Every structure is written in C-alpha cells, then in structure tokens.
Amino acid sequence: MPLYYLGPAGSFTHTAAIAYNKQAQQLIPSTSIEEVLAAVKKNKSSFGIVPVENSVEGVVLRTLDLILEKNLSVTAEINLPIRQHLLSREKSINSIKIIYSHPHAFAQSRKFLDKYAPHADFKETLSTSAAAICASKEPHSAAISGEQASKLYNL
Numbered sequence: 368m369p370l371y372y373l374g375p376a377g378s379f380t381h382t383a384a385i386a387y388n389k390q391a392q393q394l395i396p397s398t399s400i401e402e403v404l405a406a407v408k409k410n411k412s413s414f415g416i417v418p419v420e421n422s423v424e425g426v427v428l429r430t431l432d433l434i435l436e437k438n439l440s441v442t443a444e445i446n447l448p449i450r451q452h453l454l455s456r457e458k459s460i461n462s463i464k465i466i467y468s469h470p471h472a473f474a475q476s477r478k479f480l481d482k483y484a485p486h487a488d489f490k491e492t493l494s495t496s497a498a499a500i501c502a503s504k505e506p507h508s509a510a511i512s513g514e515q516a517s518k519l520y521n522l
Contacts, residue, residue, distance in 0.1 A: 371402070371403045373417050
C-alpha cells in the first residue's frame with residue numbers, strides 16, 4: 368500500500384517517510400496536510416506522514432485540527448532531527464542574491480543568515496523542498512532546505 372507524505376520530494380516529511388518505512392513500495396508526495404490525511408481516511412493508505420511539532424516554531428495546529436476533524440489516530444511518532452542547509456549551485460556565498468525557503472526555516476536560520484548572507488534577498492516558499500526546486504532552476508540563488516533535497520535537486 369502506498370505511503371502518503373507532505374511533499375514535494377525532498378521535504379522533511381519525505382525524509383521521515385523513508386526513515387519510517389524503508390520497504391514502502393510507493394511514496395506519494397501530497398500538496399497539503401489535508402490531502403495526506405484524506406488519503407488515509409479514504410483507505411488509500413494505512414499511514415500518512417505529516418508534521419506535528421517543530422521545536423522552534425511549535426505545534427502544527429492544522430495537523431492536530433485535521434486529525435480530530437477526520438477522527439483519525441496517531442499510531443507512531445518519528446523524531447526527526449532537522450538540520451537546515453544552505454543549498455546552491457553557486458561556489459561562493461557572496462554570489463547568492465536570493466535565498467528561498469519556508470518561513471519556519473528562515474526563523475531557524477536567522478542568526479546564520481544575518482551573519483553570512485546579509486546581502487541576499489529572502490523569498491518565502493510553501494516548503495523547504497519547494498525552495499530547493501527554485502534554487503535548482505535559478506542562477507545566483509540558494510535554498511534553506513534539508514540534505515534529501517540537496518541530493519534530489521543537485522544542490
């Protein structure tokens with residue numbers, strides 16, 4: 368049975384899905400927490416991987432609301448250490464003009480960015496993996512994202 372997760376590929380929930388079930392025949396990225404939980408509710412999948420808590424930004428209220436609303440149960444917890452990376456095809460941080468990422472990742476990386484990339488503009492994306500996709504297509508750009516996104520998008 369497929370395993371749905373909050374995507375796109377390269378997201379931290381993608382990394383959690385791989386860690387949770389290395390034998391999953393099919394990992395399916397979803398565009399929203401609603402889509403993941405709807406797939407579970409409709410028995411398209413036995414499990415869905417969604418974010419519940421972030422140690423810096425707190426509880427993901429939308430996830431908790433939807434779990435209650437859809438009368439679903441939490442059956443497992445994956446504690447995934449989040450390590451943000453500045454990913455780019457540029458050779459020098461001084462060549463980076465735009466940095467893409469999710470607002471939570473910007474918050475988690477603020478001290479680093481203030482110190483090493485005060486010259487860059489910051490553009491918010493829906494996810495850190497979406498940021499990696501942007502950075503993979505645009506010169507002089509970077510993303511704050513995870514190691515899985517680095518591998519998938521050659522950053």
